[in-house]
Amino acid sequence: MHLSTVILPVHRWHEDGRERWQRAEELGFHTAYTYDHLSWRTFRDGPWFGAIPTLTAAAAATERMRLGTLVTSPNFRHPVTLAKELIALDDISGGRITLGIGAGGSGFDATTLLGNGAEPWTPRARADRFQEFVPLLDRLLSEDSVTYEGAFYSAHQARNIPGCVQRPRLPFAVAATGPRGLKLTARHGQAWVTTGDPKLFDTGTPEESREAIRGQIGRLGAACAEIDRDVAELDKILLTGFTPDRNRPLESLDAFVDFAGRHAELGFTEIVLHAPIPDSDFATDQAVFEKIATEAPAQLG
Template sequence: MRVGVVILPAQSWRESAPYWRAVDEMGFDHAWTHDHLAWRDLLDKPWFAALPTLTAAAAVTERVRLGTLVCTPNYRHPVTLAKEAVALDDISEGRMILGIGAGVDGPDARVLGEPAVDTRARMARFAEFTELTDRLLRQDVTDFAGSWYVAEGARMFPGCRQRPRLPLAVAATGPRAMRVAARHADVWITNGTSPKPGLRAAVVDTDIVREQLERFDEVCAETGRDPSAVARLVYHGDRTHSALRSVDAFAELAGRYAESGVTDLVVPFPRAEPPHQADPAVLERIATDVLPALQARANRTEG
């Protein structure tokens, strides 16, 4: 199993840079940040943009992969997003992962004054958003005319450093979003489930993920996609049952997720205050005591 962390863009770069360096030096496989204009838990507190943060992170790290968890159509356009992702893939020397999702209700969905969209429209927009983003990252020049997006001669020279394109990680917990992921994703993402997505934090555990994995396998079969060709990433940001409450708790959780077929586990980087308040020493011990065995097992499986 590969293990990563989410570092919230909620501090100045001078304060955050040591965290990104530490994750790289501790040997974690990937590091992510949330892509929002404002986030529900920290609406009136510092919050910085995701892609500039990842660009700075690329400059202070050497090996860890970097990603968005996740960009959405709430205020992103595929052409400008793809252009920025290509640039970040170059700056990071091929370490970029582009995480995308459908978007949910909340501040990001309202800030530009766009009319509200229902679930059906949101899924249709997401399908088109993902299809166009995928094309842009694969092609030198793209023309596209859809119901939601248009691209006329969108040029992406020189293209991604990673070929045929940088990895797409697609967040998908419902059947319609899963169909999008089955068609386009290199990595499928879940963070569990929430009664009010975007307004209330998700709850996630191995039972929820196991059921979602089964549904995703079925969707892959229906769409003709080999399920084994898609990595399975769980973001365990559960506030009630933190993965970082102890080293043993993390090791047990990781083992149960691995048995369910999860290939990648992501946890929040410990903060001094909520949300995701935890002891940094636990993450350090996970890196030394648990991470090597998980990575070795993943390497044997892939080999």
């Protein structure tokens, strides 16, 4: 099992931002991700930097660790411009980029670009856009020239030469739990991402959460079977902090190994931990976090 981390883009690069990404590599994390939002929840009124520039700087400051978004969405991205930025980022990093991508939520990203009085997209509307966004982005990252006219996006002779360092393109880690999103994952994904079942966050139990996730994986398997794809080909990534356990797995090495082991039994190949941020929902102990990073992989195998 791989152990990865999320470093939220809240740190000034020349104060302690660079050191946080370099420390993640020193600790041996498989991948360091960051959120791709315009702002996010309780961090809205504080520093929040752009994901692509942050990852570009991280690519120049690290050598081995993979890097990525967790996740990018159509809420404020267009496939043509995003593809161009990702190709450059993959080149700068030497082929170390994973694109975490999802349909987006109803937070600040969903309303920042809307005009006065415009209604935010409904979940169905976000799914409609996502269903067009992912295949088009796949083409843009895989083909030298793309022309496309859809309901929501268009591209006219969009050139993306020389393409990604990773071939045929950089990998997609698709965050999805609904039927259409799981079908997109099966067809276009190299990995699948979940945070668990949000309906269980406040009132559910860890056991109920694992059972819900088991159901998600079953539905992913069914989506793969529809196109004769082996679900085992997909890496399965759990972003922690949003199950009923919250941050309890980060209270000790033993607690984390137990948590990760139970999810490995479900088929997960990668567990992602939020790097500690004081006075926030992710205010875990830095020493315990580093102990988990350095000692848990050997226990998990």
